Amino acid sequence: MTELSIVNVTKRFDETDVLKGVSLDIADGEFVSLVGPSGCGKSTLLRIIAGLEAQTSGDIRIAGQSVVDRRAADRNLSMVFQSYALYPHLSVADNIAVPLKMRRLSRLQRLPLAARLLPSGRAASRKIEYDVHQAAKMLEIEHLLNRKPGQLSGGQRQRVALGRALVREPAAFLLDEPLSNLDAKLRVQTRAEIAQLHRRLRATFVYVTHDQVEAMTMSDRIAVMMGGRILQCATPETIYEDPDHIDVAEFICAHKINILPVEIADDGQLHLLDRRLELSVVGAGRGVGSLGLRPEALRLAGENAPIRGHVVHRENLGAELFVQVEVAALKERVTLRANPEQRRALQLGSPVGLEFDPAKALLFDPHGKRLRQLRPTFAAKPEVA
Amino acid sequence: MPAPDVPSAGKASTPPPTPTNSAPVIRDYRAAWTLTGPALILMVLILLVPVAIAGLLSFTDYSLGSDSFNWIGSANYEKLFTRASYEKMFVATLTYVVTVVPLSVALGLGAAILIHSLGRFGALYKTIYFLPVMATLLAMSIAWEFMLHPTIGMLNRTLELGCGTLLERVWPFLANGCADRFPVWLGDKRYAIWVICFIGVWQGFGFNMVLYLAGLTSVHRELYHAAEMDGARSAWDRFRLVTWPALGPTTVFVVTITCIRAFQVFDTVEAFWPQGGGPNKSTYVMMFAIFEKGVQQNLIGIGSAITMLFLTFVMFLTLIQRWLVERKVHY
Numbered sequence: 247m248t249e250l251s252i253v254n255v256t257k258r259f260d261e262t263d264v265l266k267g268v269s270l271d272i273a274d275g276e277f278v279s280l281v282g283p284s285g286c287g288k289s290t291l292l293r294i295i296a297g298l299e300a301q302t303s304g305d306i307r308i309a310g311q312s313v314v315d316r317r318a319a320d321r322n323l324s325m326v327f328q329s330y331a332l333y334p335h336l337s338v339a340d341n342i343a344v345p346l347k348m349r350r351l352s353r354l355q356r357l358p359l360a361a362r363l364l365p366s367g368r369a370a371s372r373k374i375e376y377d378v379h380q381a382a383k384m385l386e387i388e389h390l391l392n393r394k395p396g397q398l399s400g401g402q403r404q405r406v407a408l409g410r411a412l413v414r415e416p417a418a419f420l421l422d423e424p425l426s427n428l429d430a431k432l433r434v435q436t437r438a439e440i441a442q443l444h445r446r447l448r449a450t451f452v453y454v455t456h457d458q459v460e461a462m463t464m465s466d467r468i469a470v471m472m473g474g475r476i477l478q479c480a481t482p483e484t485i486y487e488d489p490d491h492i493d494v495a496e497f498i499c500a501h502k503i504n505i506l507p508v509e510i511a512d513d514g515q516l517h518l519l520d521r522r523l524e525l526s527v528v529g530a531g532r533g534v535g536s537l538g539l540r541p542e543a544l545r546l547a548g549e550n551a552p553i554r555g556h557v558v559h560r561e562n563l564g565a566e567l568f569v570q571v572e573v574a575a576l577k578e579r580v581t582l583r584a585n586p587e588q589r590r591a592l593q594l595g596s597p598v599g600l601e602f603d604p605a606k607a608l609l610f611d612p613h614g615k616r617l618r619q620l621r622p623t624f625a626a627k628p629e630v631a
Numbered sequence: 632m633p634a635p636d637v638p639s640a641g642k643a644s645t646p647p648p649t650p651t652n653s654a655p656v657i658r659d660y661r662a663a664w665t666l667t668g669p670a671l672i673l674m675v676l677i678l679l680v681p682v683a684i685a686g687l688l689s690f691t692d693y694s695l696g697s698d699s700f701n702w703i704g705s706a707n708y709e710k711l712f713t714r715a716s717y718e719k720m721f722v723a724t725l726t727y728v729v730t731v732v733p734l735s736v737a738l739g740l741g742a743a744i745l746i747h748s749l750g751r752f753g754a755l756y757k758t759i760y761f762l763p764v765m766a767t768l769l770a771m772s773i774a775w776e777f778m779l780h781p782t783i784g785m786l787n788r789t790l791e792l793g794c795g796t797l798l799e800r801v802w803p804f805l806a807n808g809c810a811d812r813f814p815v816w817l818g819d820k821r822y823a824i825w826v827i828c829f830i831g832v833w834q835g836f837g838f839n840m841v842l843y844l845a846g847l848t849s850v851h852r853e854l855y856h857a858a859e860m861d862g863a864r865s866a867w868d869r870f871r872l873v874t875w876p877a878l879g880p881t882t883v884f885v886v887t888i889t890c891i892r893a894f895q896v897f898d899t900v901e902a903f904w905p906q907g908g909g910p911n912k913s914t915y916v917m918m919f920a921i922f923e924k925g926v927q928q929n930l931i932g933i934g935s936a937i938t939m940l941f942l943t944f945v946m947f948l949t950l951i952q953r954w955l956v957e958r959k960v961h962y
Contacts, residue, residue, distance in 0.1 A: 296860065319859055324860065329851065331853040332857075333876065344858075344872065348864075
């Protein structure tokens with residue numbers, strides 16, 4: 247049982263608050279990604295969990311026990327670093343063996359040759375050798391065991407770093423952007439492998455990344471961090487379909503989400519571009535909100551559609567087509583995802599009307615907080631006619 | 632349209648046929664010789680030719696100014712390996728090298744690690760330890776001569792303060808000094824070579840410290856974090872696992888340069904004992920022997936023989952260094 251709790255952790259560097267009270271509970275065997283733009287404090291949080299950095303206040307608990315007064319070496323956590331941090335003078339086998347040697351052998355046994363001369367050391371060394379081989383087998387790097395890190399490719403080094411982390415069965419794995427030094431193709435492949443590894447080991451993983459695709463594809467839950475706070479922590483589906491905050495909606499997306507200004511009337515009725523929508527909100531005051539519409543929530547419609555403009559740019563991805571539409575009253579272009587069959591209607595410059603599925607519309611208040619109480623307003627007066 | 636395009640593009644991408652590129656090769660040769668020529672000529676003129684001449688002279692009894700000389704075969708070398716004074720030369724030189732090299736390398740490394748871990752005052756300590764390197768050793772020798780003076784020197788005066796205190800009881804050396812007299816540091820054959828060694832370490836380790844400081848800045852910080860996560864709890868574990876291996880290339884260079892500098896020790900010996908290599912020739916180091924034979928006594932033949940021996944030592948060290956560098960550097 248190695249659940250991990252982060253309780254109200256803050257961190258100050260000189261004058262700047264890097265973490266402003268972060269709390270997160272991670273269940274045993276869960277894969278949680280910390281994702282956010284650079285400088286949001288995600289790496290700092292991971293290093294505080296690891297014990298490489300001290301928090302200003304707050305508590306870290308592993309399996310229910312506070313570990314704030316334990317140093318990193320005594321927290322029984324493994325970490326994979328962005329630079330892999332392999333010892334360049336040691337072979338792959340020795341690199342993977344280091345955490346075992348440091349923990350299982352006494353200082354006397356670690357002296358050169360002592361492992362061979364002392365009988366107790368010999369038995370321990372054999373066990374270590376066996377464990378190293380098991381780890382190498384799991385990662386399919388057995389043929390590399392005698393090489394030095396300098397002779398390995400980026401992907402191979404990454405596996406060795408993983409091997410060094412998993413060889414000693416730690417309470418949890420901490421991964422700090424482990425894929426960011428790989429090329430795009432290898433990244434996709436390794437992504438799947440790490441997810442498989444997690445399923446096989448059933449261990450707790452905390453994964454830091456700035457890449458929302460990595461977070462979406464691998465995690466059980468994603469914690470979206472911004473400005474030193476966790477804005478939302480939920481499953482990838484919830485984060486995508488039901489974000490709590492406009493920043494979450496804008497950060498987690500394959501294609502940029504369309505943010506349109508809407509007016510909220512006293513009775514909650516919504517107006518977009520001076521047109522009454524068949525939608526109202528409950529419990530929000532009068533003001534200007536934002537309507538978030540993902541490109542796939544929009545669809546082509548006739549002359550009478552609420553959003554009208556003309557096509558200014560097309561991106562054909564083969565299976566789908568992304569079209570940027572310039573709308574006269576809006577500063578930013580609206581992006582629409584269309585099927586390739588609709589290509590003909592979406593020539594550059596051609597006028598289009600867009601409507602959206604009210605169920606997929608995300609409404610945010612002026613501070614960016616999500617307003618969930620949307621109601622369809624059916625009895626619409628024929629204003630347009 | 633595209634059909635005729637394809638084959639021509641294919642032809643263009645194949646390499647040009649071989650017969651036409653012999654002329655460029657000759658031109659390349661000429662360019663290479665033109666560019667390296669000046670350096671080669673200079674190297675031959677000011678390095679290889681003098682060494683060859685010294686090598687030839689070491690088989691003669693030539694002295695500067697005389698019109699002729701005799702070939703005397705290996706007589707000079709036989710002298711080097713049979714006479715007692717040259718035996719003392721080897722003993723003094725090796726004692727100096729074997730003492731100064733490990734001490735100044737270890738102290739340089741220790742000082743570098745301590746300074747590297749300092750937040751403030753690092754620059755101050757760097758300056759303090761590097762000052763002796765910049766100072767003229769000949770001038771420093773005079774200062775040391777005053778400090779080591781048997782009666783009015785600072786060292787013996789300080790030792791005298793310990794007389795009559797508890798220190799005298801726990802330190803026999805001090806007790807003897809108080810009862811009789813304190814050593815004549817530079818005039819006693821038991822101490823002279825160690826004084827030279829001490830000054831050599833004092834003067835040289837700051838240089839090693841600077842080299843090690845440069846080496847330490849290139850150690851990846853994440854490696855220390857990885858070592859901590861892997862369970863390296865003590866500073867010694869981190870040193871063994873990360874720092875020392877990372878400093879390997881630096882250490883090879885530092886040891887070689889320190890060895891060569893140690894073989895070249897001369898200034899202090901010349902300043903303290905201009906007439907003969909210390910009490911009972913106990914500090915008769917190689918460089919001083921070359922100077923004495925070749926310059927003072929105008930025995931060019933024997934001077935050249937010692938020089939050849941000196942060059943052999945240095946060459947040997949350089950070869951070891953090259954071998955270590957090619958074998959051990961792991962990046």
